[in-house]
Amino acid sequence: GWNPGKPGHGSSGCDSVQNGYQCQPDISHFWGQYSPFFSVESSIPSEVPPRCSVTFANVLSRHGARDPTASKTAAYNATVQKIHANVQNYPGKYAFLKNYEYTLGADQLTLFGQQEMINSGLKFYERYEQLANHLTPFVRSASEDRVVESAENFTQGYHSAKLADKRNRRGDSTYPYPITVISEADGSNNTLNHGLCTNFEDGPDDSIASNAQKTWANVFVPAIQNRLNSDLQGANLTQTEVTYVMDLCPFNTVASNNGTISSFCSLFTEEEWHQYNYYETLNKYYGYSYGNPLGPTQGVGFANELIARLTNSAVDDETSTNHTLDDNPATFPLRRSLYADFSHDNDMTAIFSALGLYNGTGPLSNTTVTEAQDANGYSAAWTVPFAARAYFEKLRCAGNREEFVRVVINDRVLPLSQCGGDRYGRCTLSKFVNSLGFAKSDGLWDQCFT
Numbered sequence: 001g002w003n004p005g006k007p008g009h010g011s012s013g014c015d016s017v018q019n020g021y022q023c024q025p026d027i028s029h030f031w032g033q034y035s036p037f038f039s040v041e042s043s044i045p046s047e048v049p050p051r052c053s054v055t056f057a058n059v060l061s062r063h064g065a066r067d068p069t070a071s072k073t074a075a076y077n078a079t080v081q082k083i084h085a086n087v088q089n090y091p092g093k094y095a096f097l098k099n100y101e102y103t104l105g106a107d108q109l110t111l112f113g114q115q116e117m118i119n120s121g122l123k124f125y126e127r128y129e130q131l132a133n134h135l136t137p138f139v140r141s142a143s144e145d146r147v148v149e150s151a152e153n154f155t156q157g158y159h160s161a162k163l164a165d166k167r168n169r170r171g172d173s174t175y176p177y178p179i180t181v182i183s184e185a186d187g188s189n190n191t192l193n194h195g196l197c198t199n200f201e202d203g204p205d206d207s208i209a210s211n212a213q214k215t216w217a218n219v220f221v222p223a224i225q226n227r228l229n230s231d232l233q234g235a236n237l238t239q240t241e242v243t244y245v246m247d248l249c250p251f252n253t254v255a256s257n258n259g260t261i262s263s264f265c266s267l268f269t270e271e272e273w274h275q276y277n278y279y280e281t282l283n284k285y286y287g288y289s290y291g292n293p294l295g296p297t298q299g300v301g302f303a304n305e306l307i308a309r310l311t312n313s314a315v316d317d318e319t320s321t322n323h324t325l326d327d328n329p330a331t332f333p334l335r336r337s338l339y340a341d342f343s344h345d346n347d348m349t350a351i352f353s354a355l356g357l358y359n360g361t362g363p364l365s366n367t368t369v370t371e372a373q374d375a376n377g378y379s380a381a382w383t384v385p386f387a388a389r390a391y392f393e394k395l396r397c398a399g400n401r402e403e404f405v406r407v408v409i410n411d412r413v414l415p416l417s418q419c420g421g422d423r424y425g426r427c428t429l430s431k432f433v434n435s436l437g438f439a440k441s442d443g444l445w446d447q448c449f450t
């Protein structure tokens with residue numbers, strides 16, 4: 001039976017509801033956006049501060065662990081074929097590779113990823129139980145299969161926790177919860193999936209991230225490339241193919257039902273995983289965050305929706321919001337206490353930047369690793385791992401007339417220095433909203449179409 005309160009529940013070998021993925025954390029927490037969710041260390045306790053209660057929570061979630069995208073899975077398969085066609089001897093820890101058969105699919109959630117999302121729904125219910133035990137979240141999702149399926153799995157976990165909750169005596173007649181799906185079709189206004197800003201999608205800035213990654217790859221990959229091509233006589237792997245072999249570590253790990261660490265992982269050292277993690281972090285920072293002139297602007301639409309929900313006011317946005325949906329209380333209700341939105345890593349990165357989160361980070365070097373602890377808490381694995389979740393919460397605290405806002409990303413409480421965050425990471429609601437001038441003025445959206 002369900003007792004989601006017990007940390008063991010919903011756990012498979014390496015993964016648990018409370019702590020996420022904890023096997024070989026010295027490497028599995030350094031796989032960039034391909035790290036399975038794990039609870040990130042927080043210098044500010046993530047518990048609700050004393051004499052406070054949560055009055056509002058909006059979770060913004062990535063989908064759970066998936067197979068590689070279609071183009072990447074083809075590239076990975078080709079790389080394995082190339083090795084098998086050219087290499088006869090597979091010494092030592094490469095032995096598994098001789099008969100390794102590439103069987104990964106494309107784009108869809110793995111079973112492990114589905115369980116991650118059920119666990120995320122359980123965790124959200126438990127954290128906000130005082131609201132959740134009598135409320136149903138308003139749920140929205142971008143339309144890609146893996147994202148909608150993640151939303152469904154999240155509600156499955158939330159629903160299960162509700163039925164198991166002794167303090168809920170009314171069952172859960174609203175399940176299955178309606179999910180407002182926002183189309184990702186080309187040209188669609190969608191705050192959970194970028195695509196409209198022409199100069200961002202196809203402009204000169206399109207190569208900023210790949211250039212930064214290439215510069216860093218030229219520093220850290222050659223040593224690995226030499227070792228692999230020497231150990232696997234005949235492989236003759238390119239730099240890019242070396243990164244593909246590294247990708248096969250996380251993707252084969254999350255393809256295993258209980259997240260068993262793949263044999264690909266031990267082909268690389270801890271330091272090399274830190275270098276890989278940084279390679280992926282550069283992709284996000286220079287692709288969708290402050291390292292890209294129009295990156296943060298892609299998150300402005302969601303930021304303005306969040307402001308509307310936090311302040312119970314109409315959405316004021318002329319960027320990527322879908323006004324057909326947002327001006328209709330059936331698809332964009334205000335005055336709800338619980339919201340759940342499901343999206344992608346890149347969009348979440350842009351949204352965090354539009355909200356000024358991590359604005360003390362960078363610019364990130366493309367020749368040496370800056371660890372998350374030294375980057376104002378910023379890395380791909382700390383912010384947008386598989387099943388990543390950001391909690392935007394409002395608190396009412398005894399002795400304070402105004403409500404507070406806190407932001408907790410993968411269990412790490414952000415200091416919110418941009419709005420005078422206190423020792424609990426709290427800003428008053430008005431100071432938080434006043435710090436969002438970039439979003440409220442539609443960011444640099446006017447530069448999207450010049």
Ligand SMILES: O=P(O)(O)O[C@@H]1[C@H](O)[C@@H](O)[C@H](O)[C@@H](O)[C@@H]1OP(=O)(O)O
Binds near residue numbers: 033062063343346
């Ligand atoms: O997770 P990434 O591989 O960095 O990005 C994924 C695809 O490669 C992109 O093409 C797509 O645009 C992203 O949305 C997608 O991110 P997910 O969060 O969907 O894995």
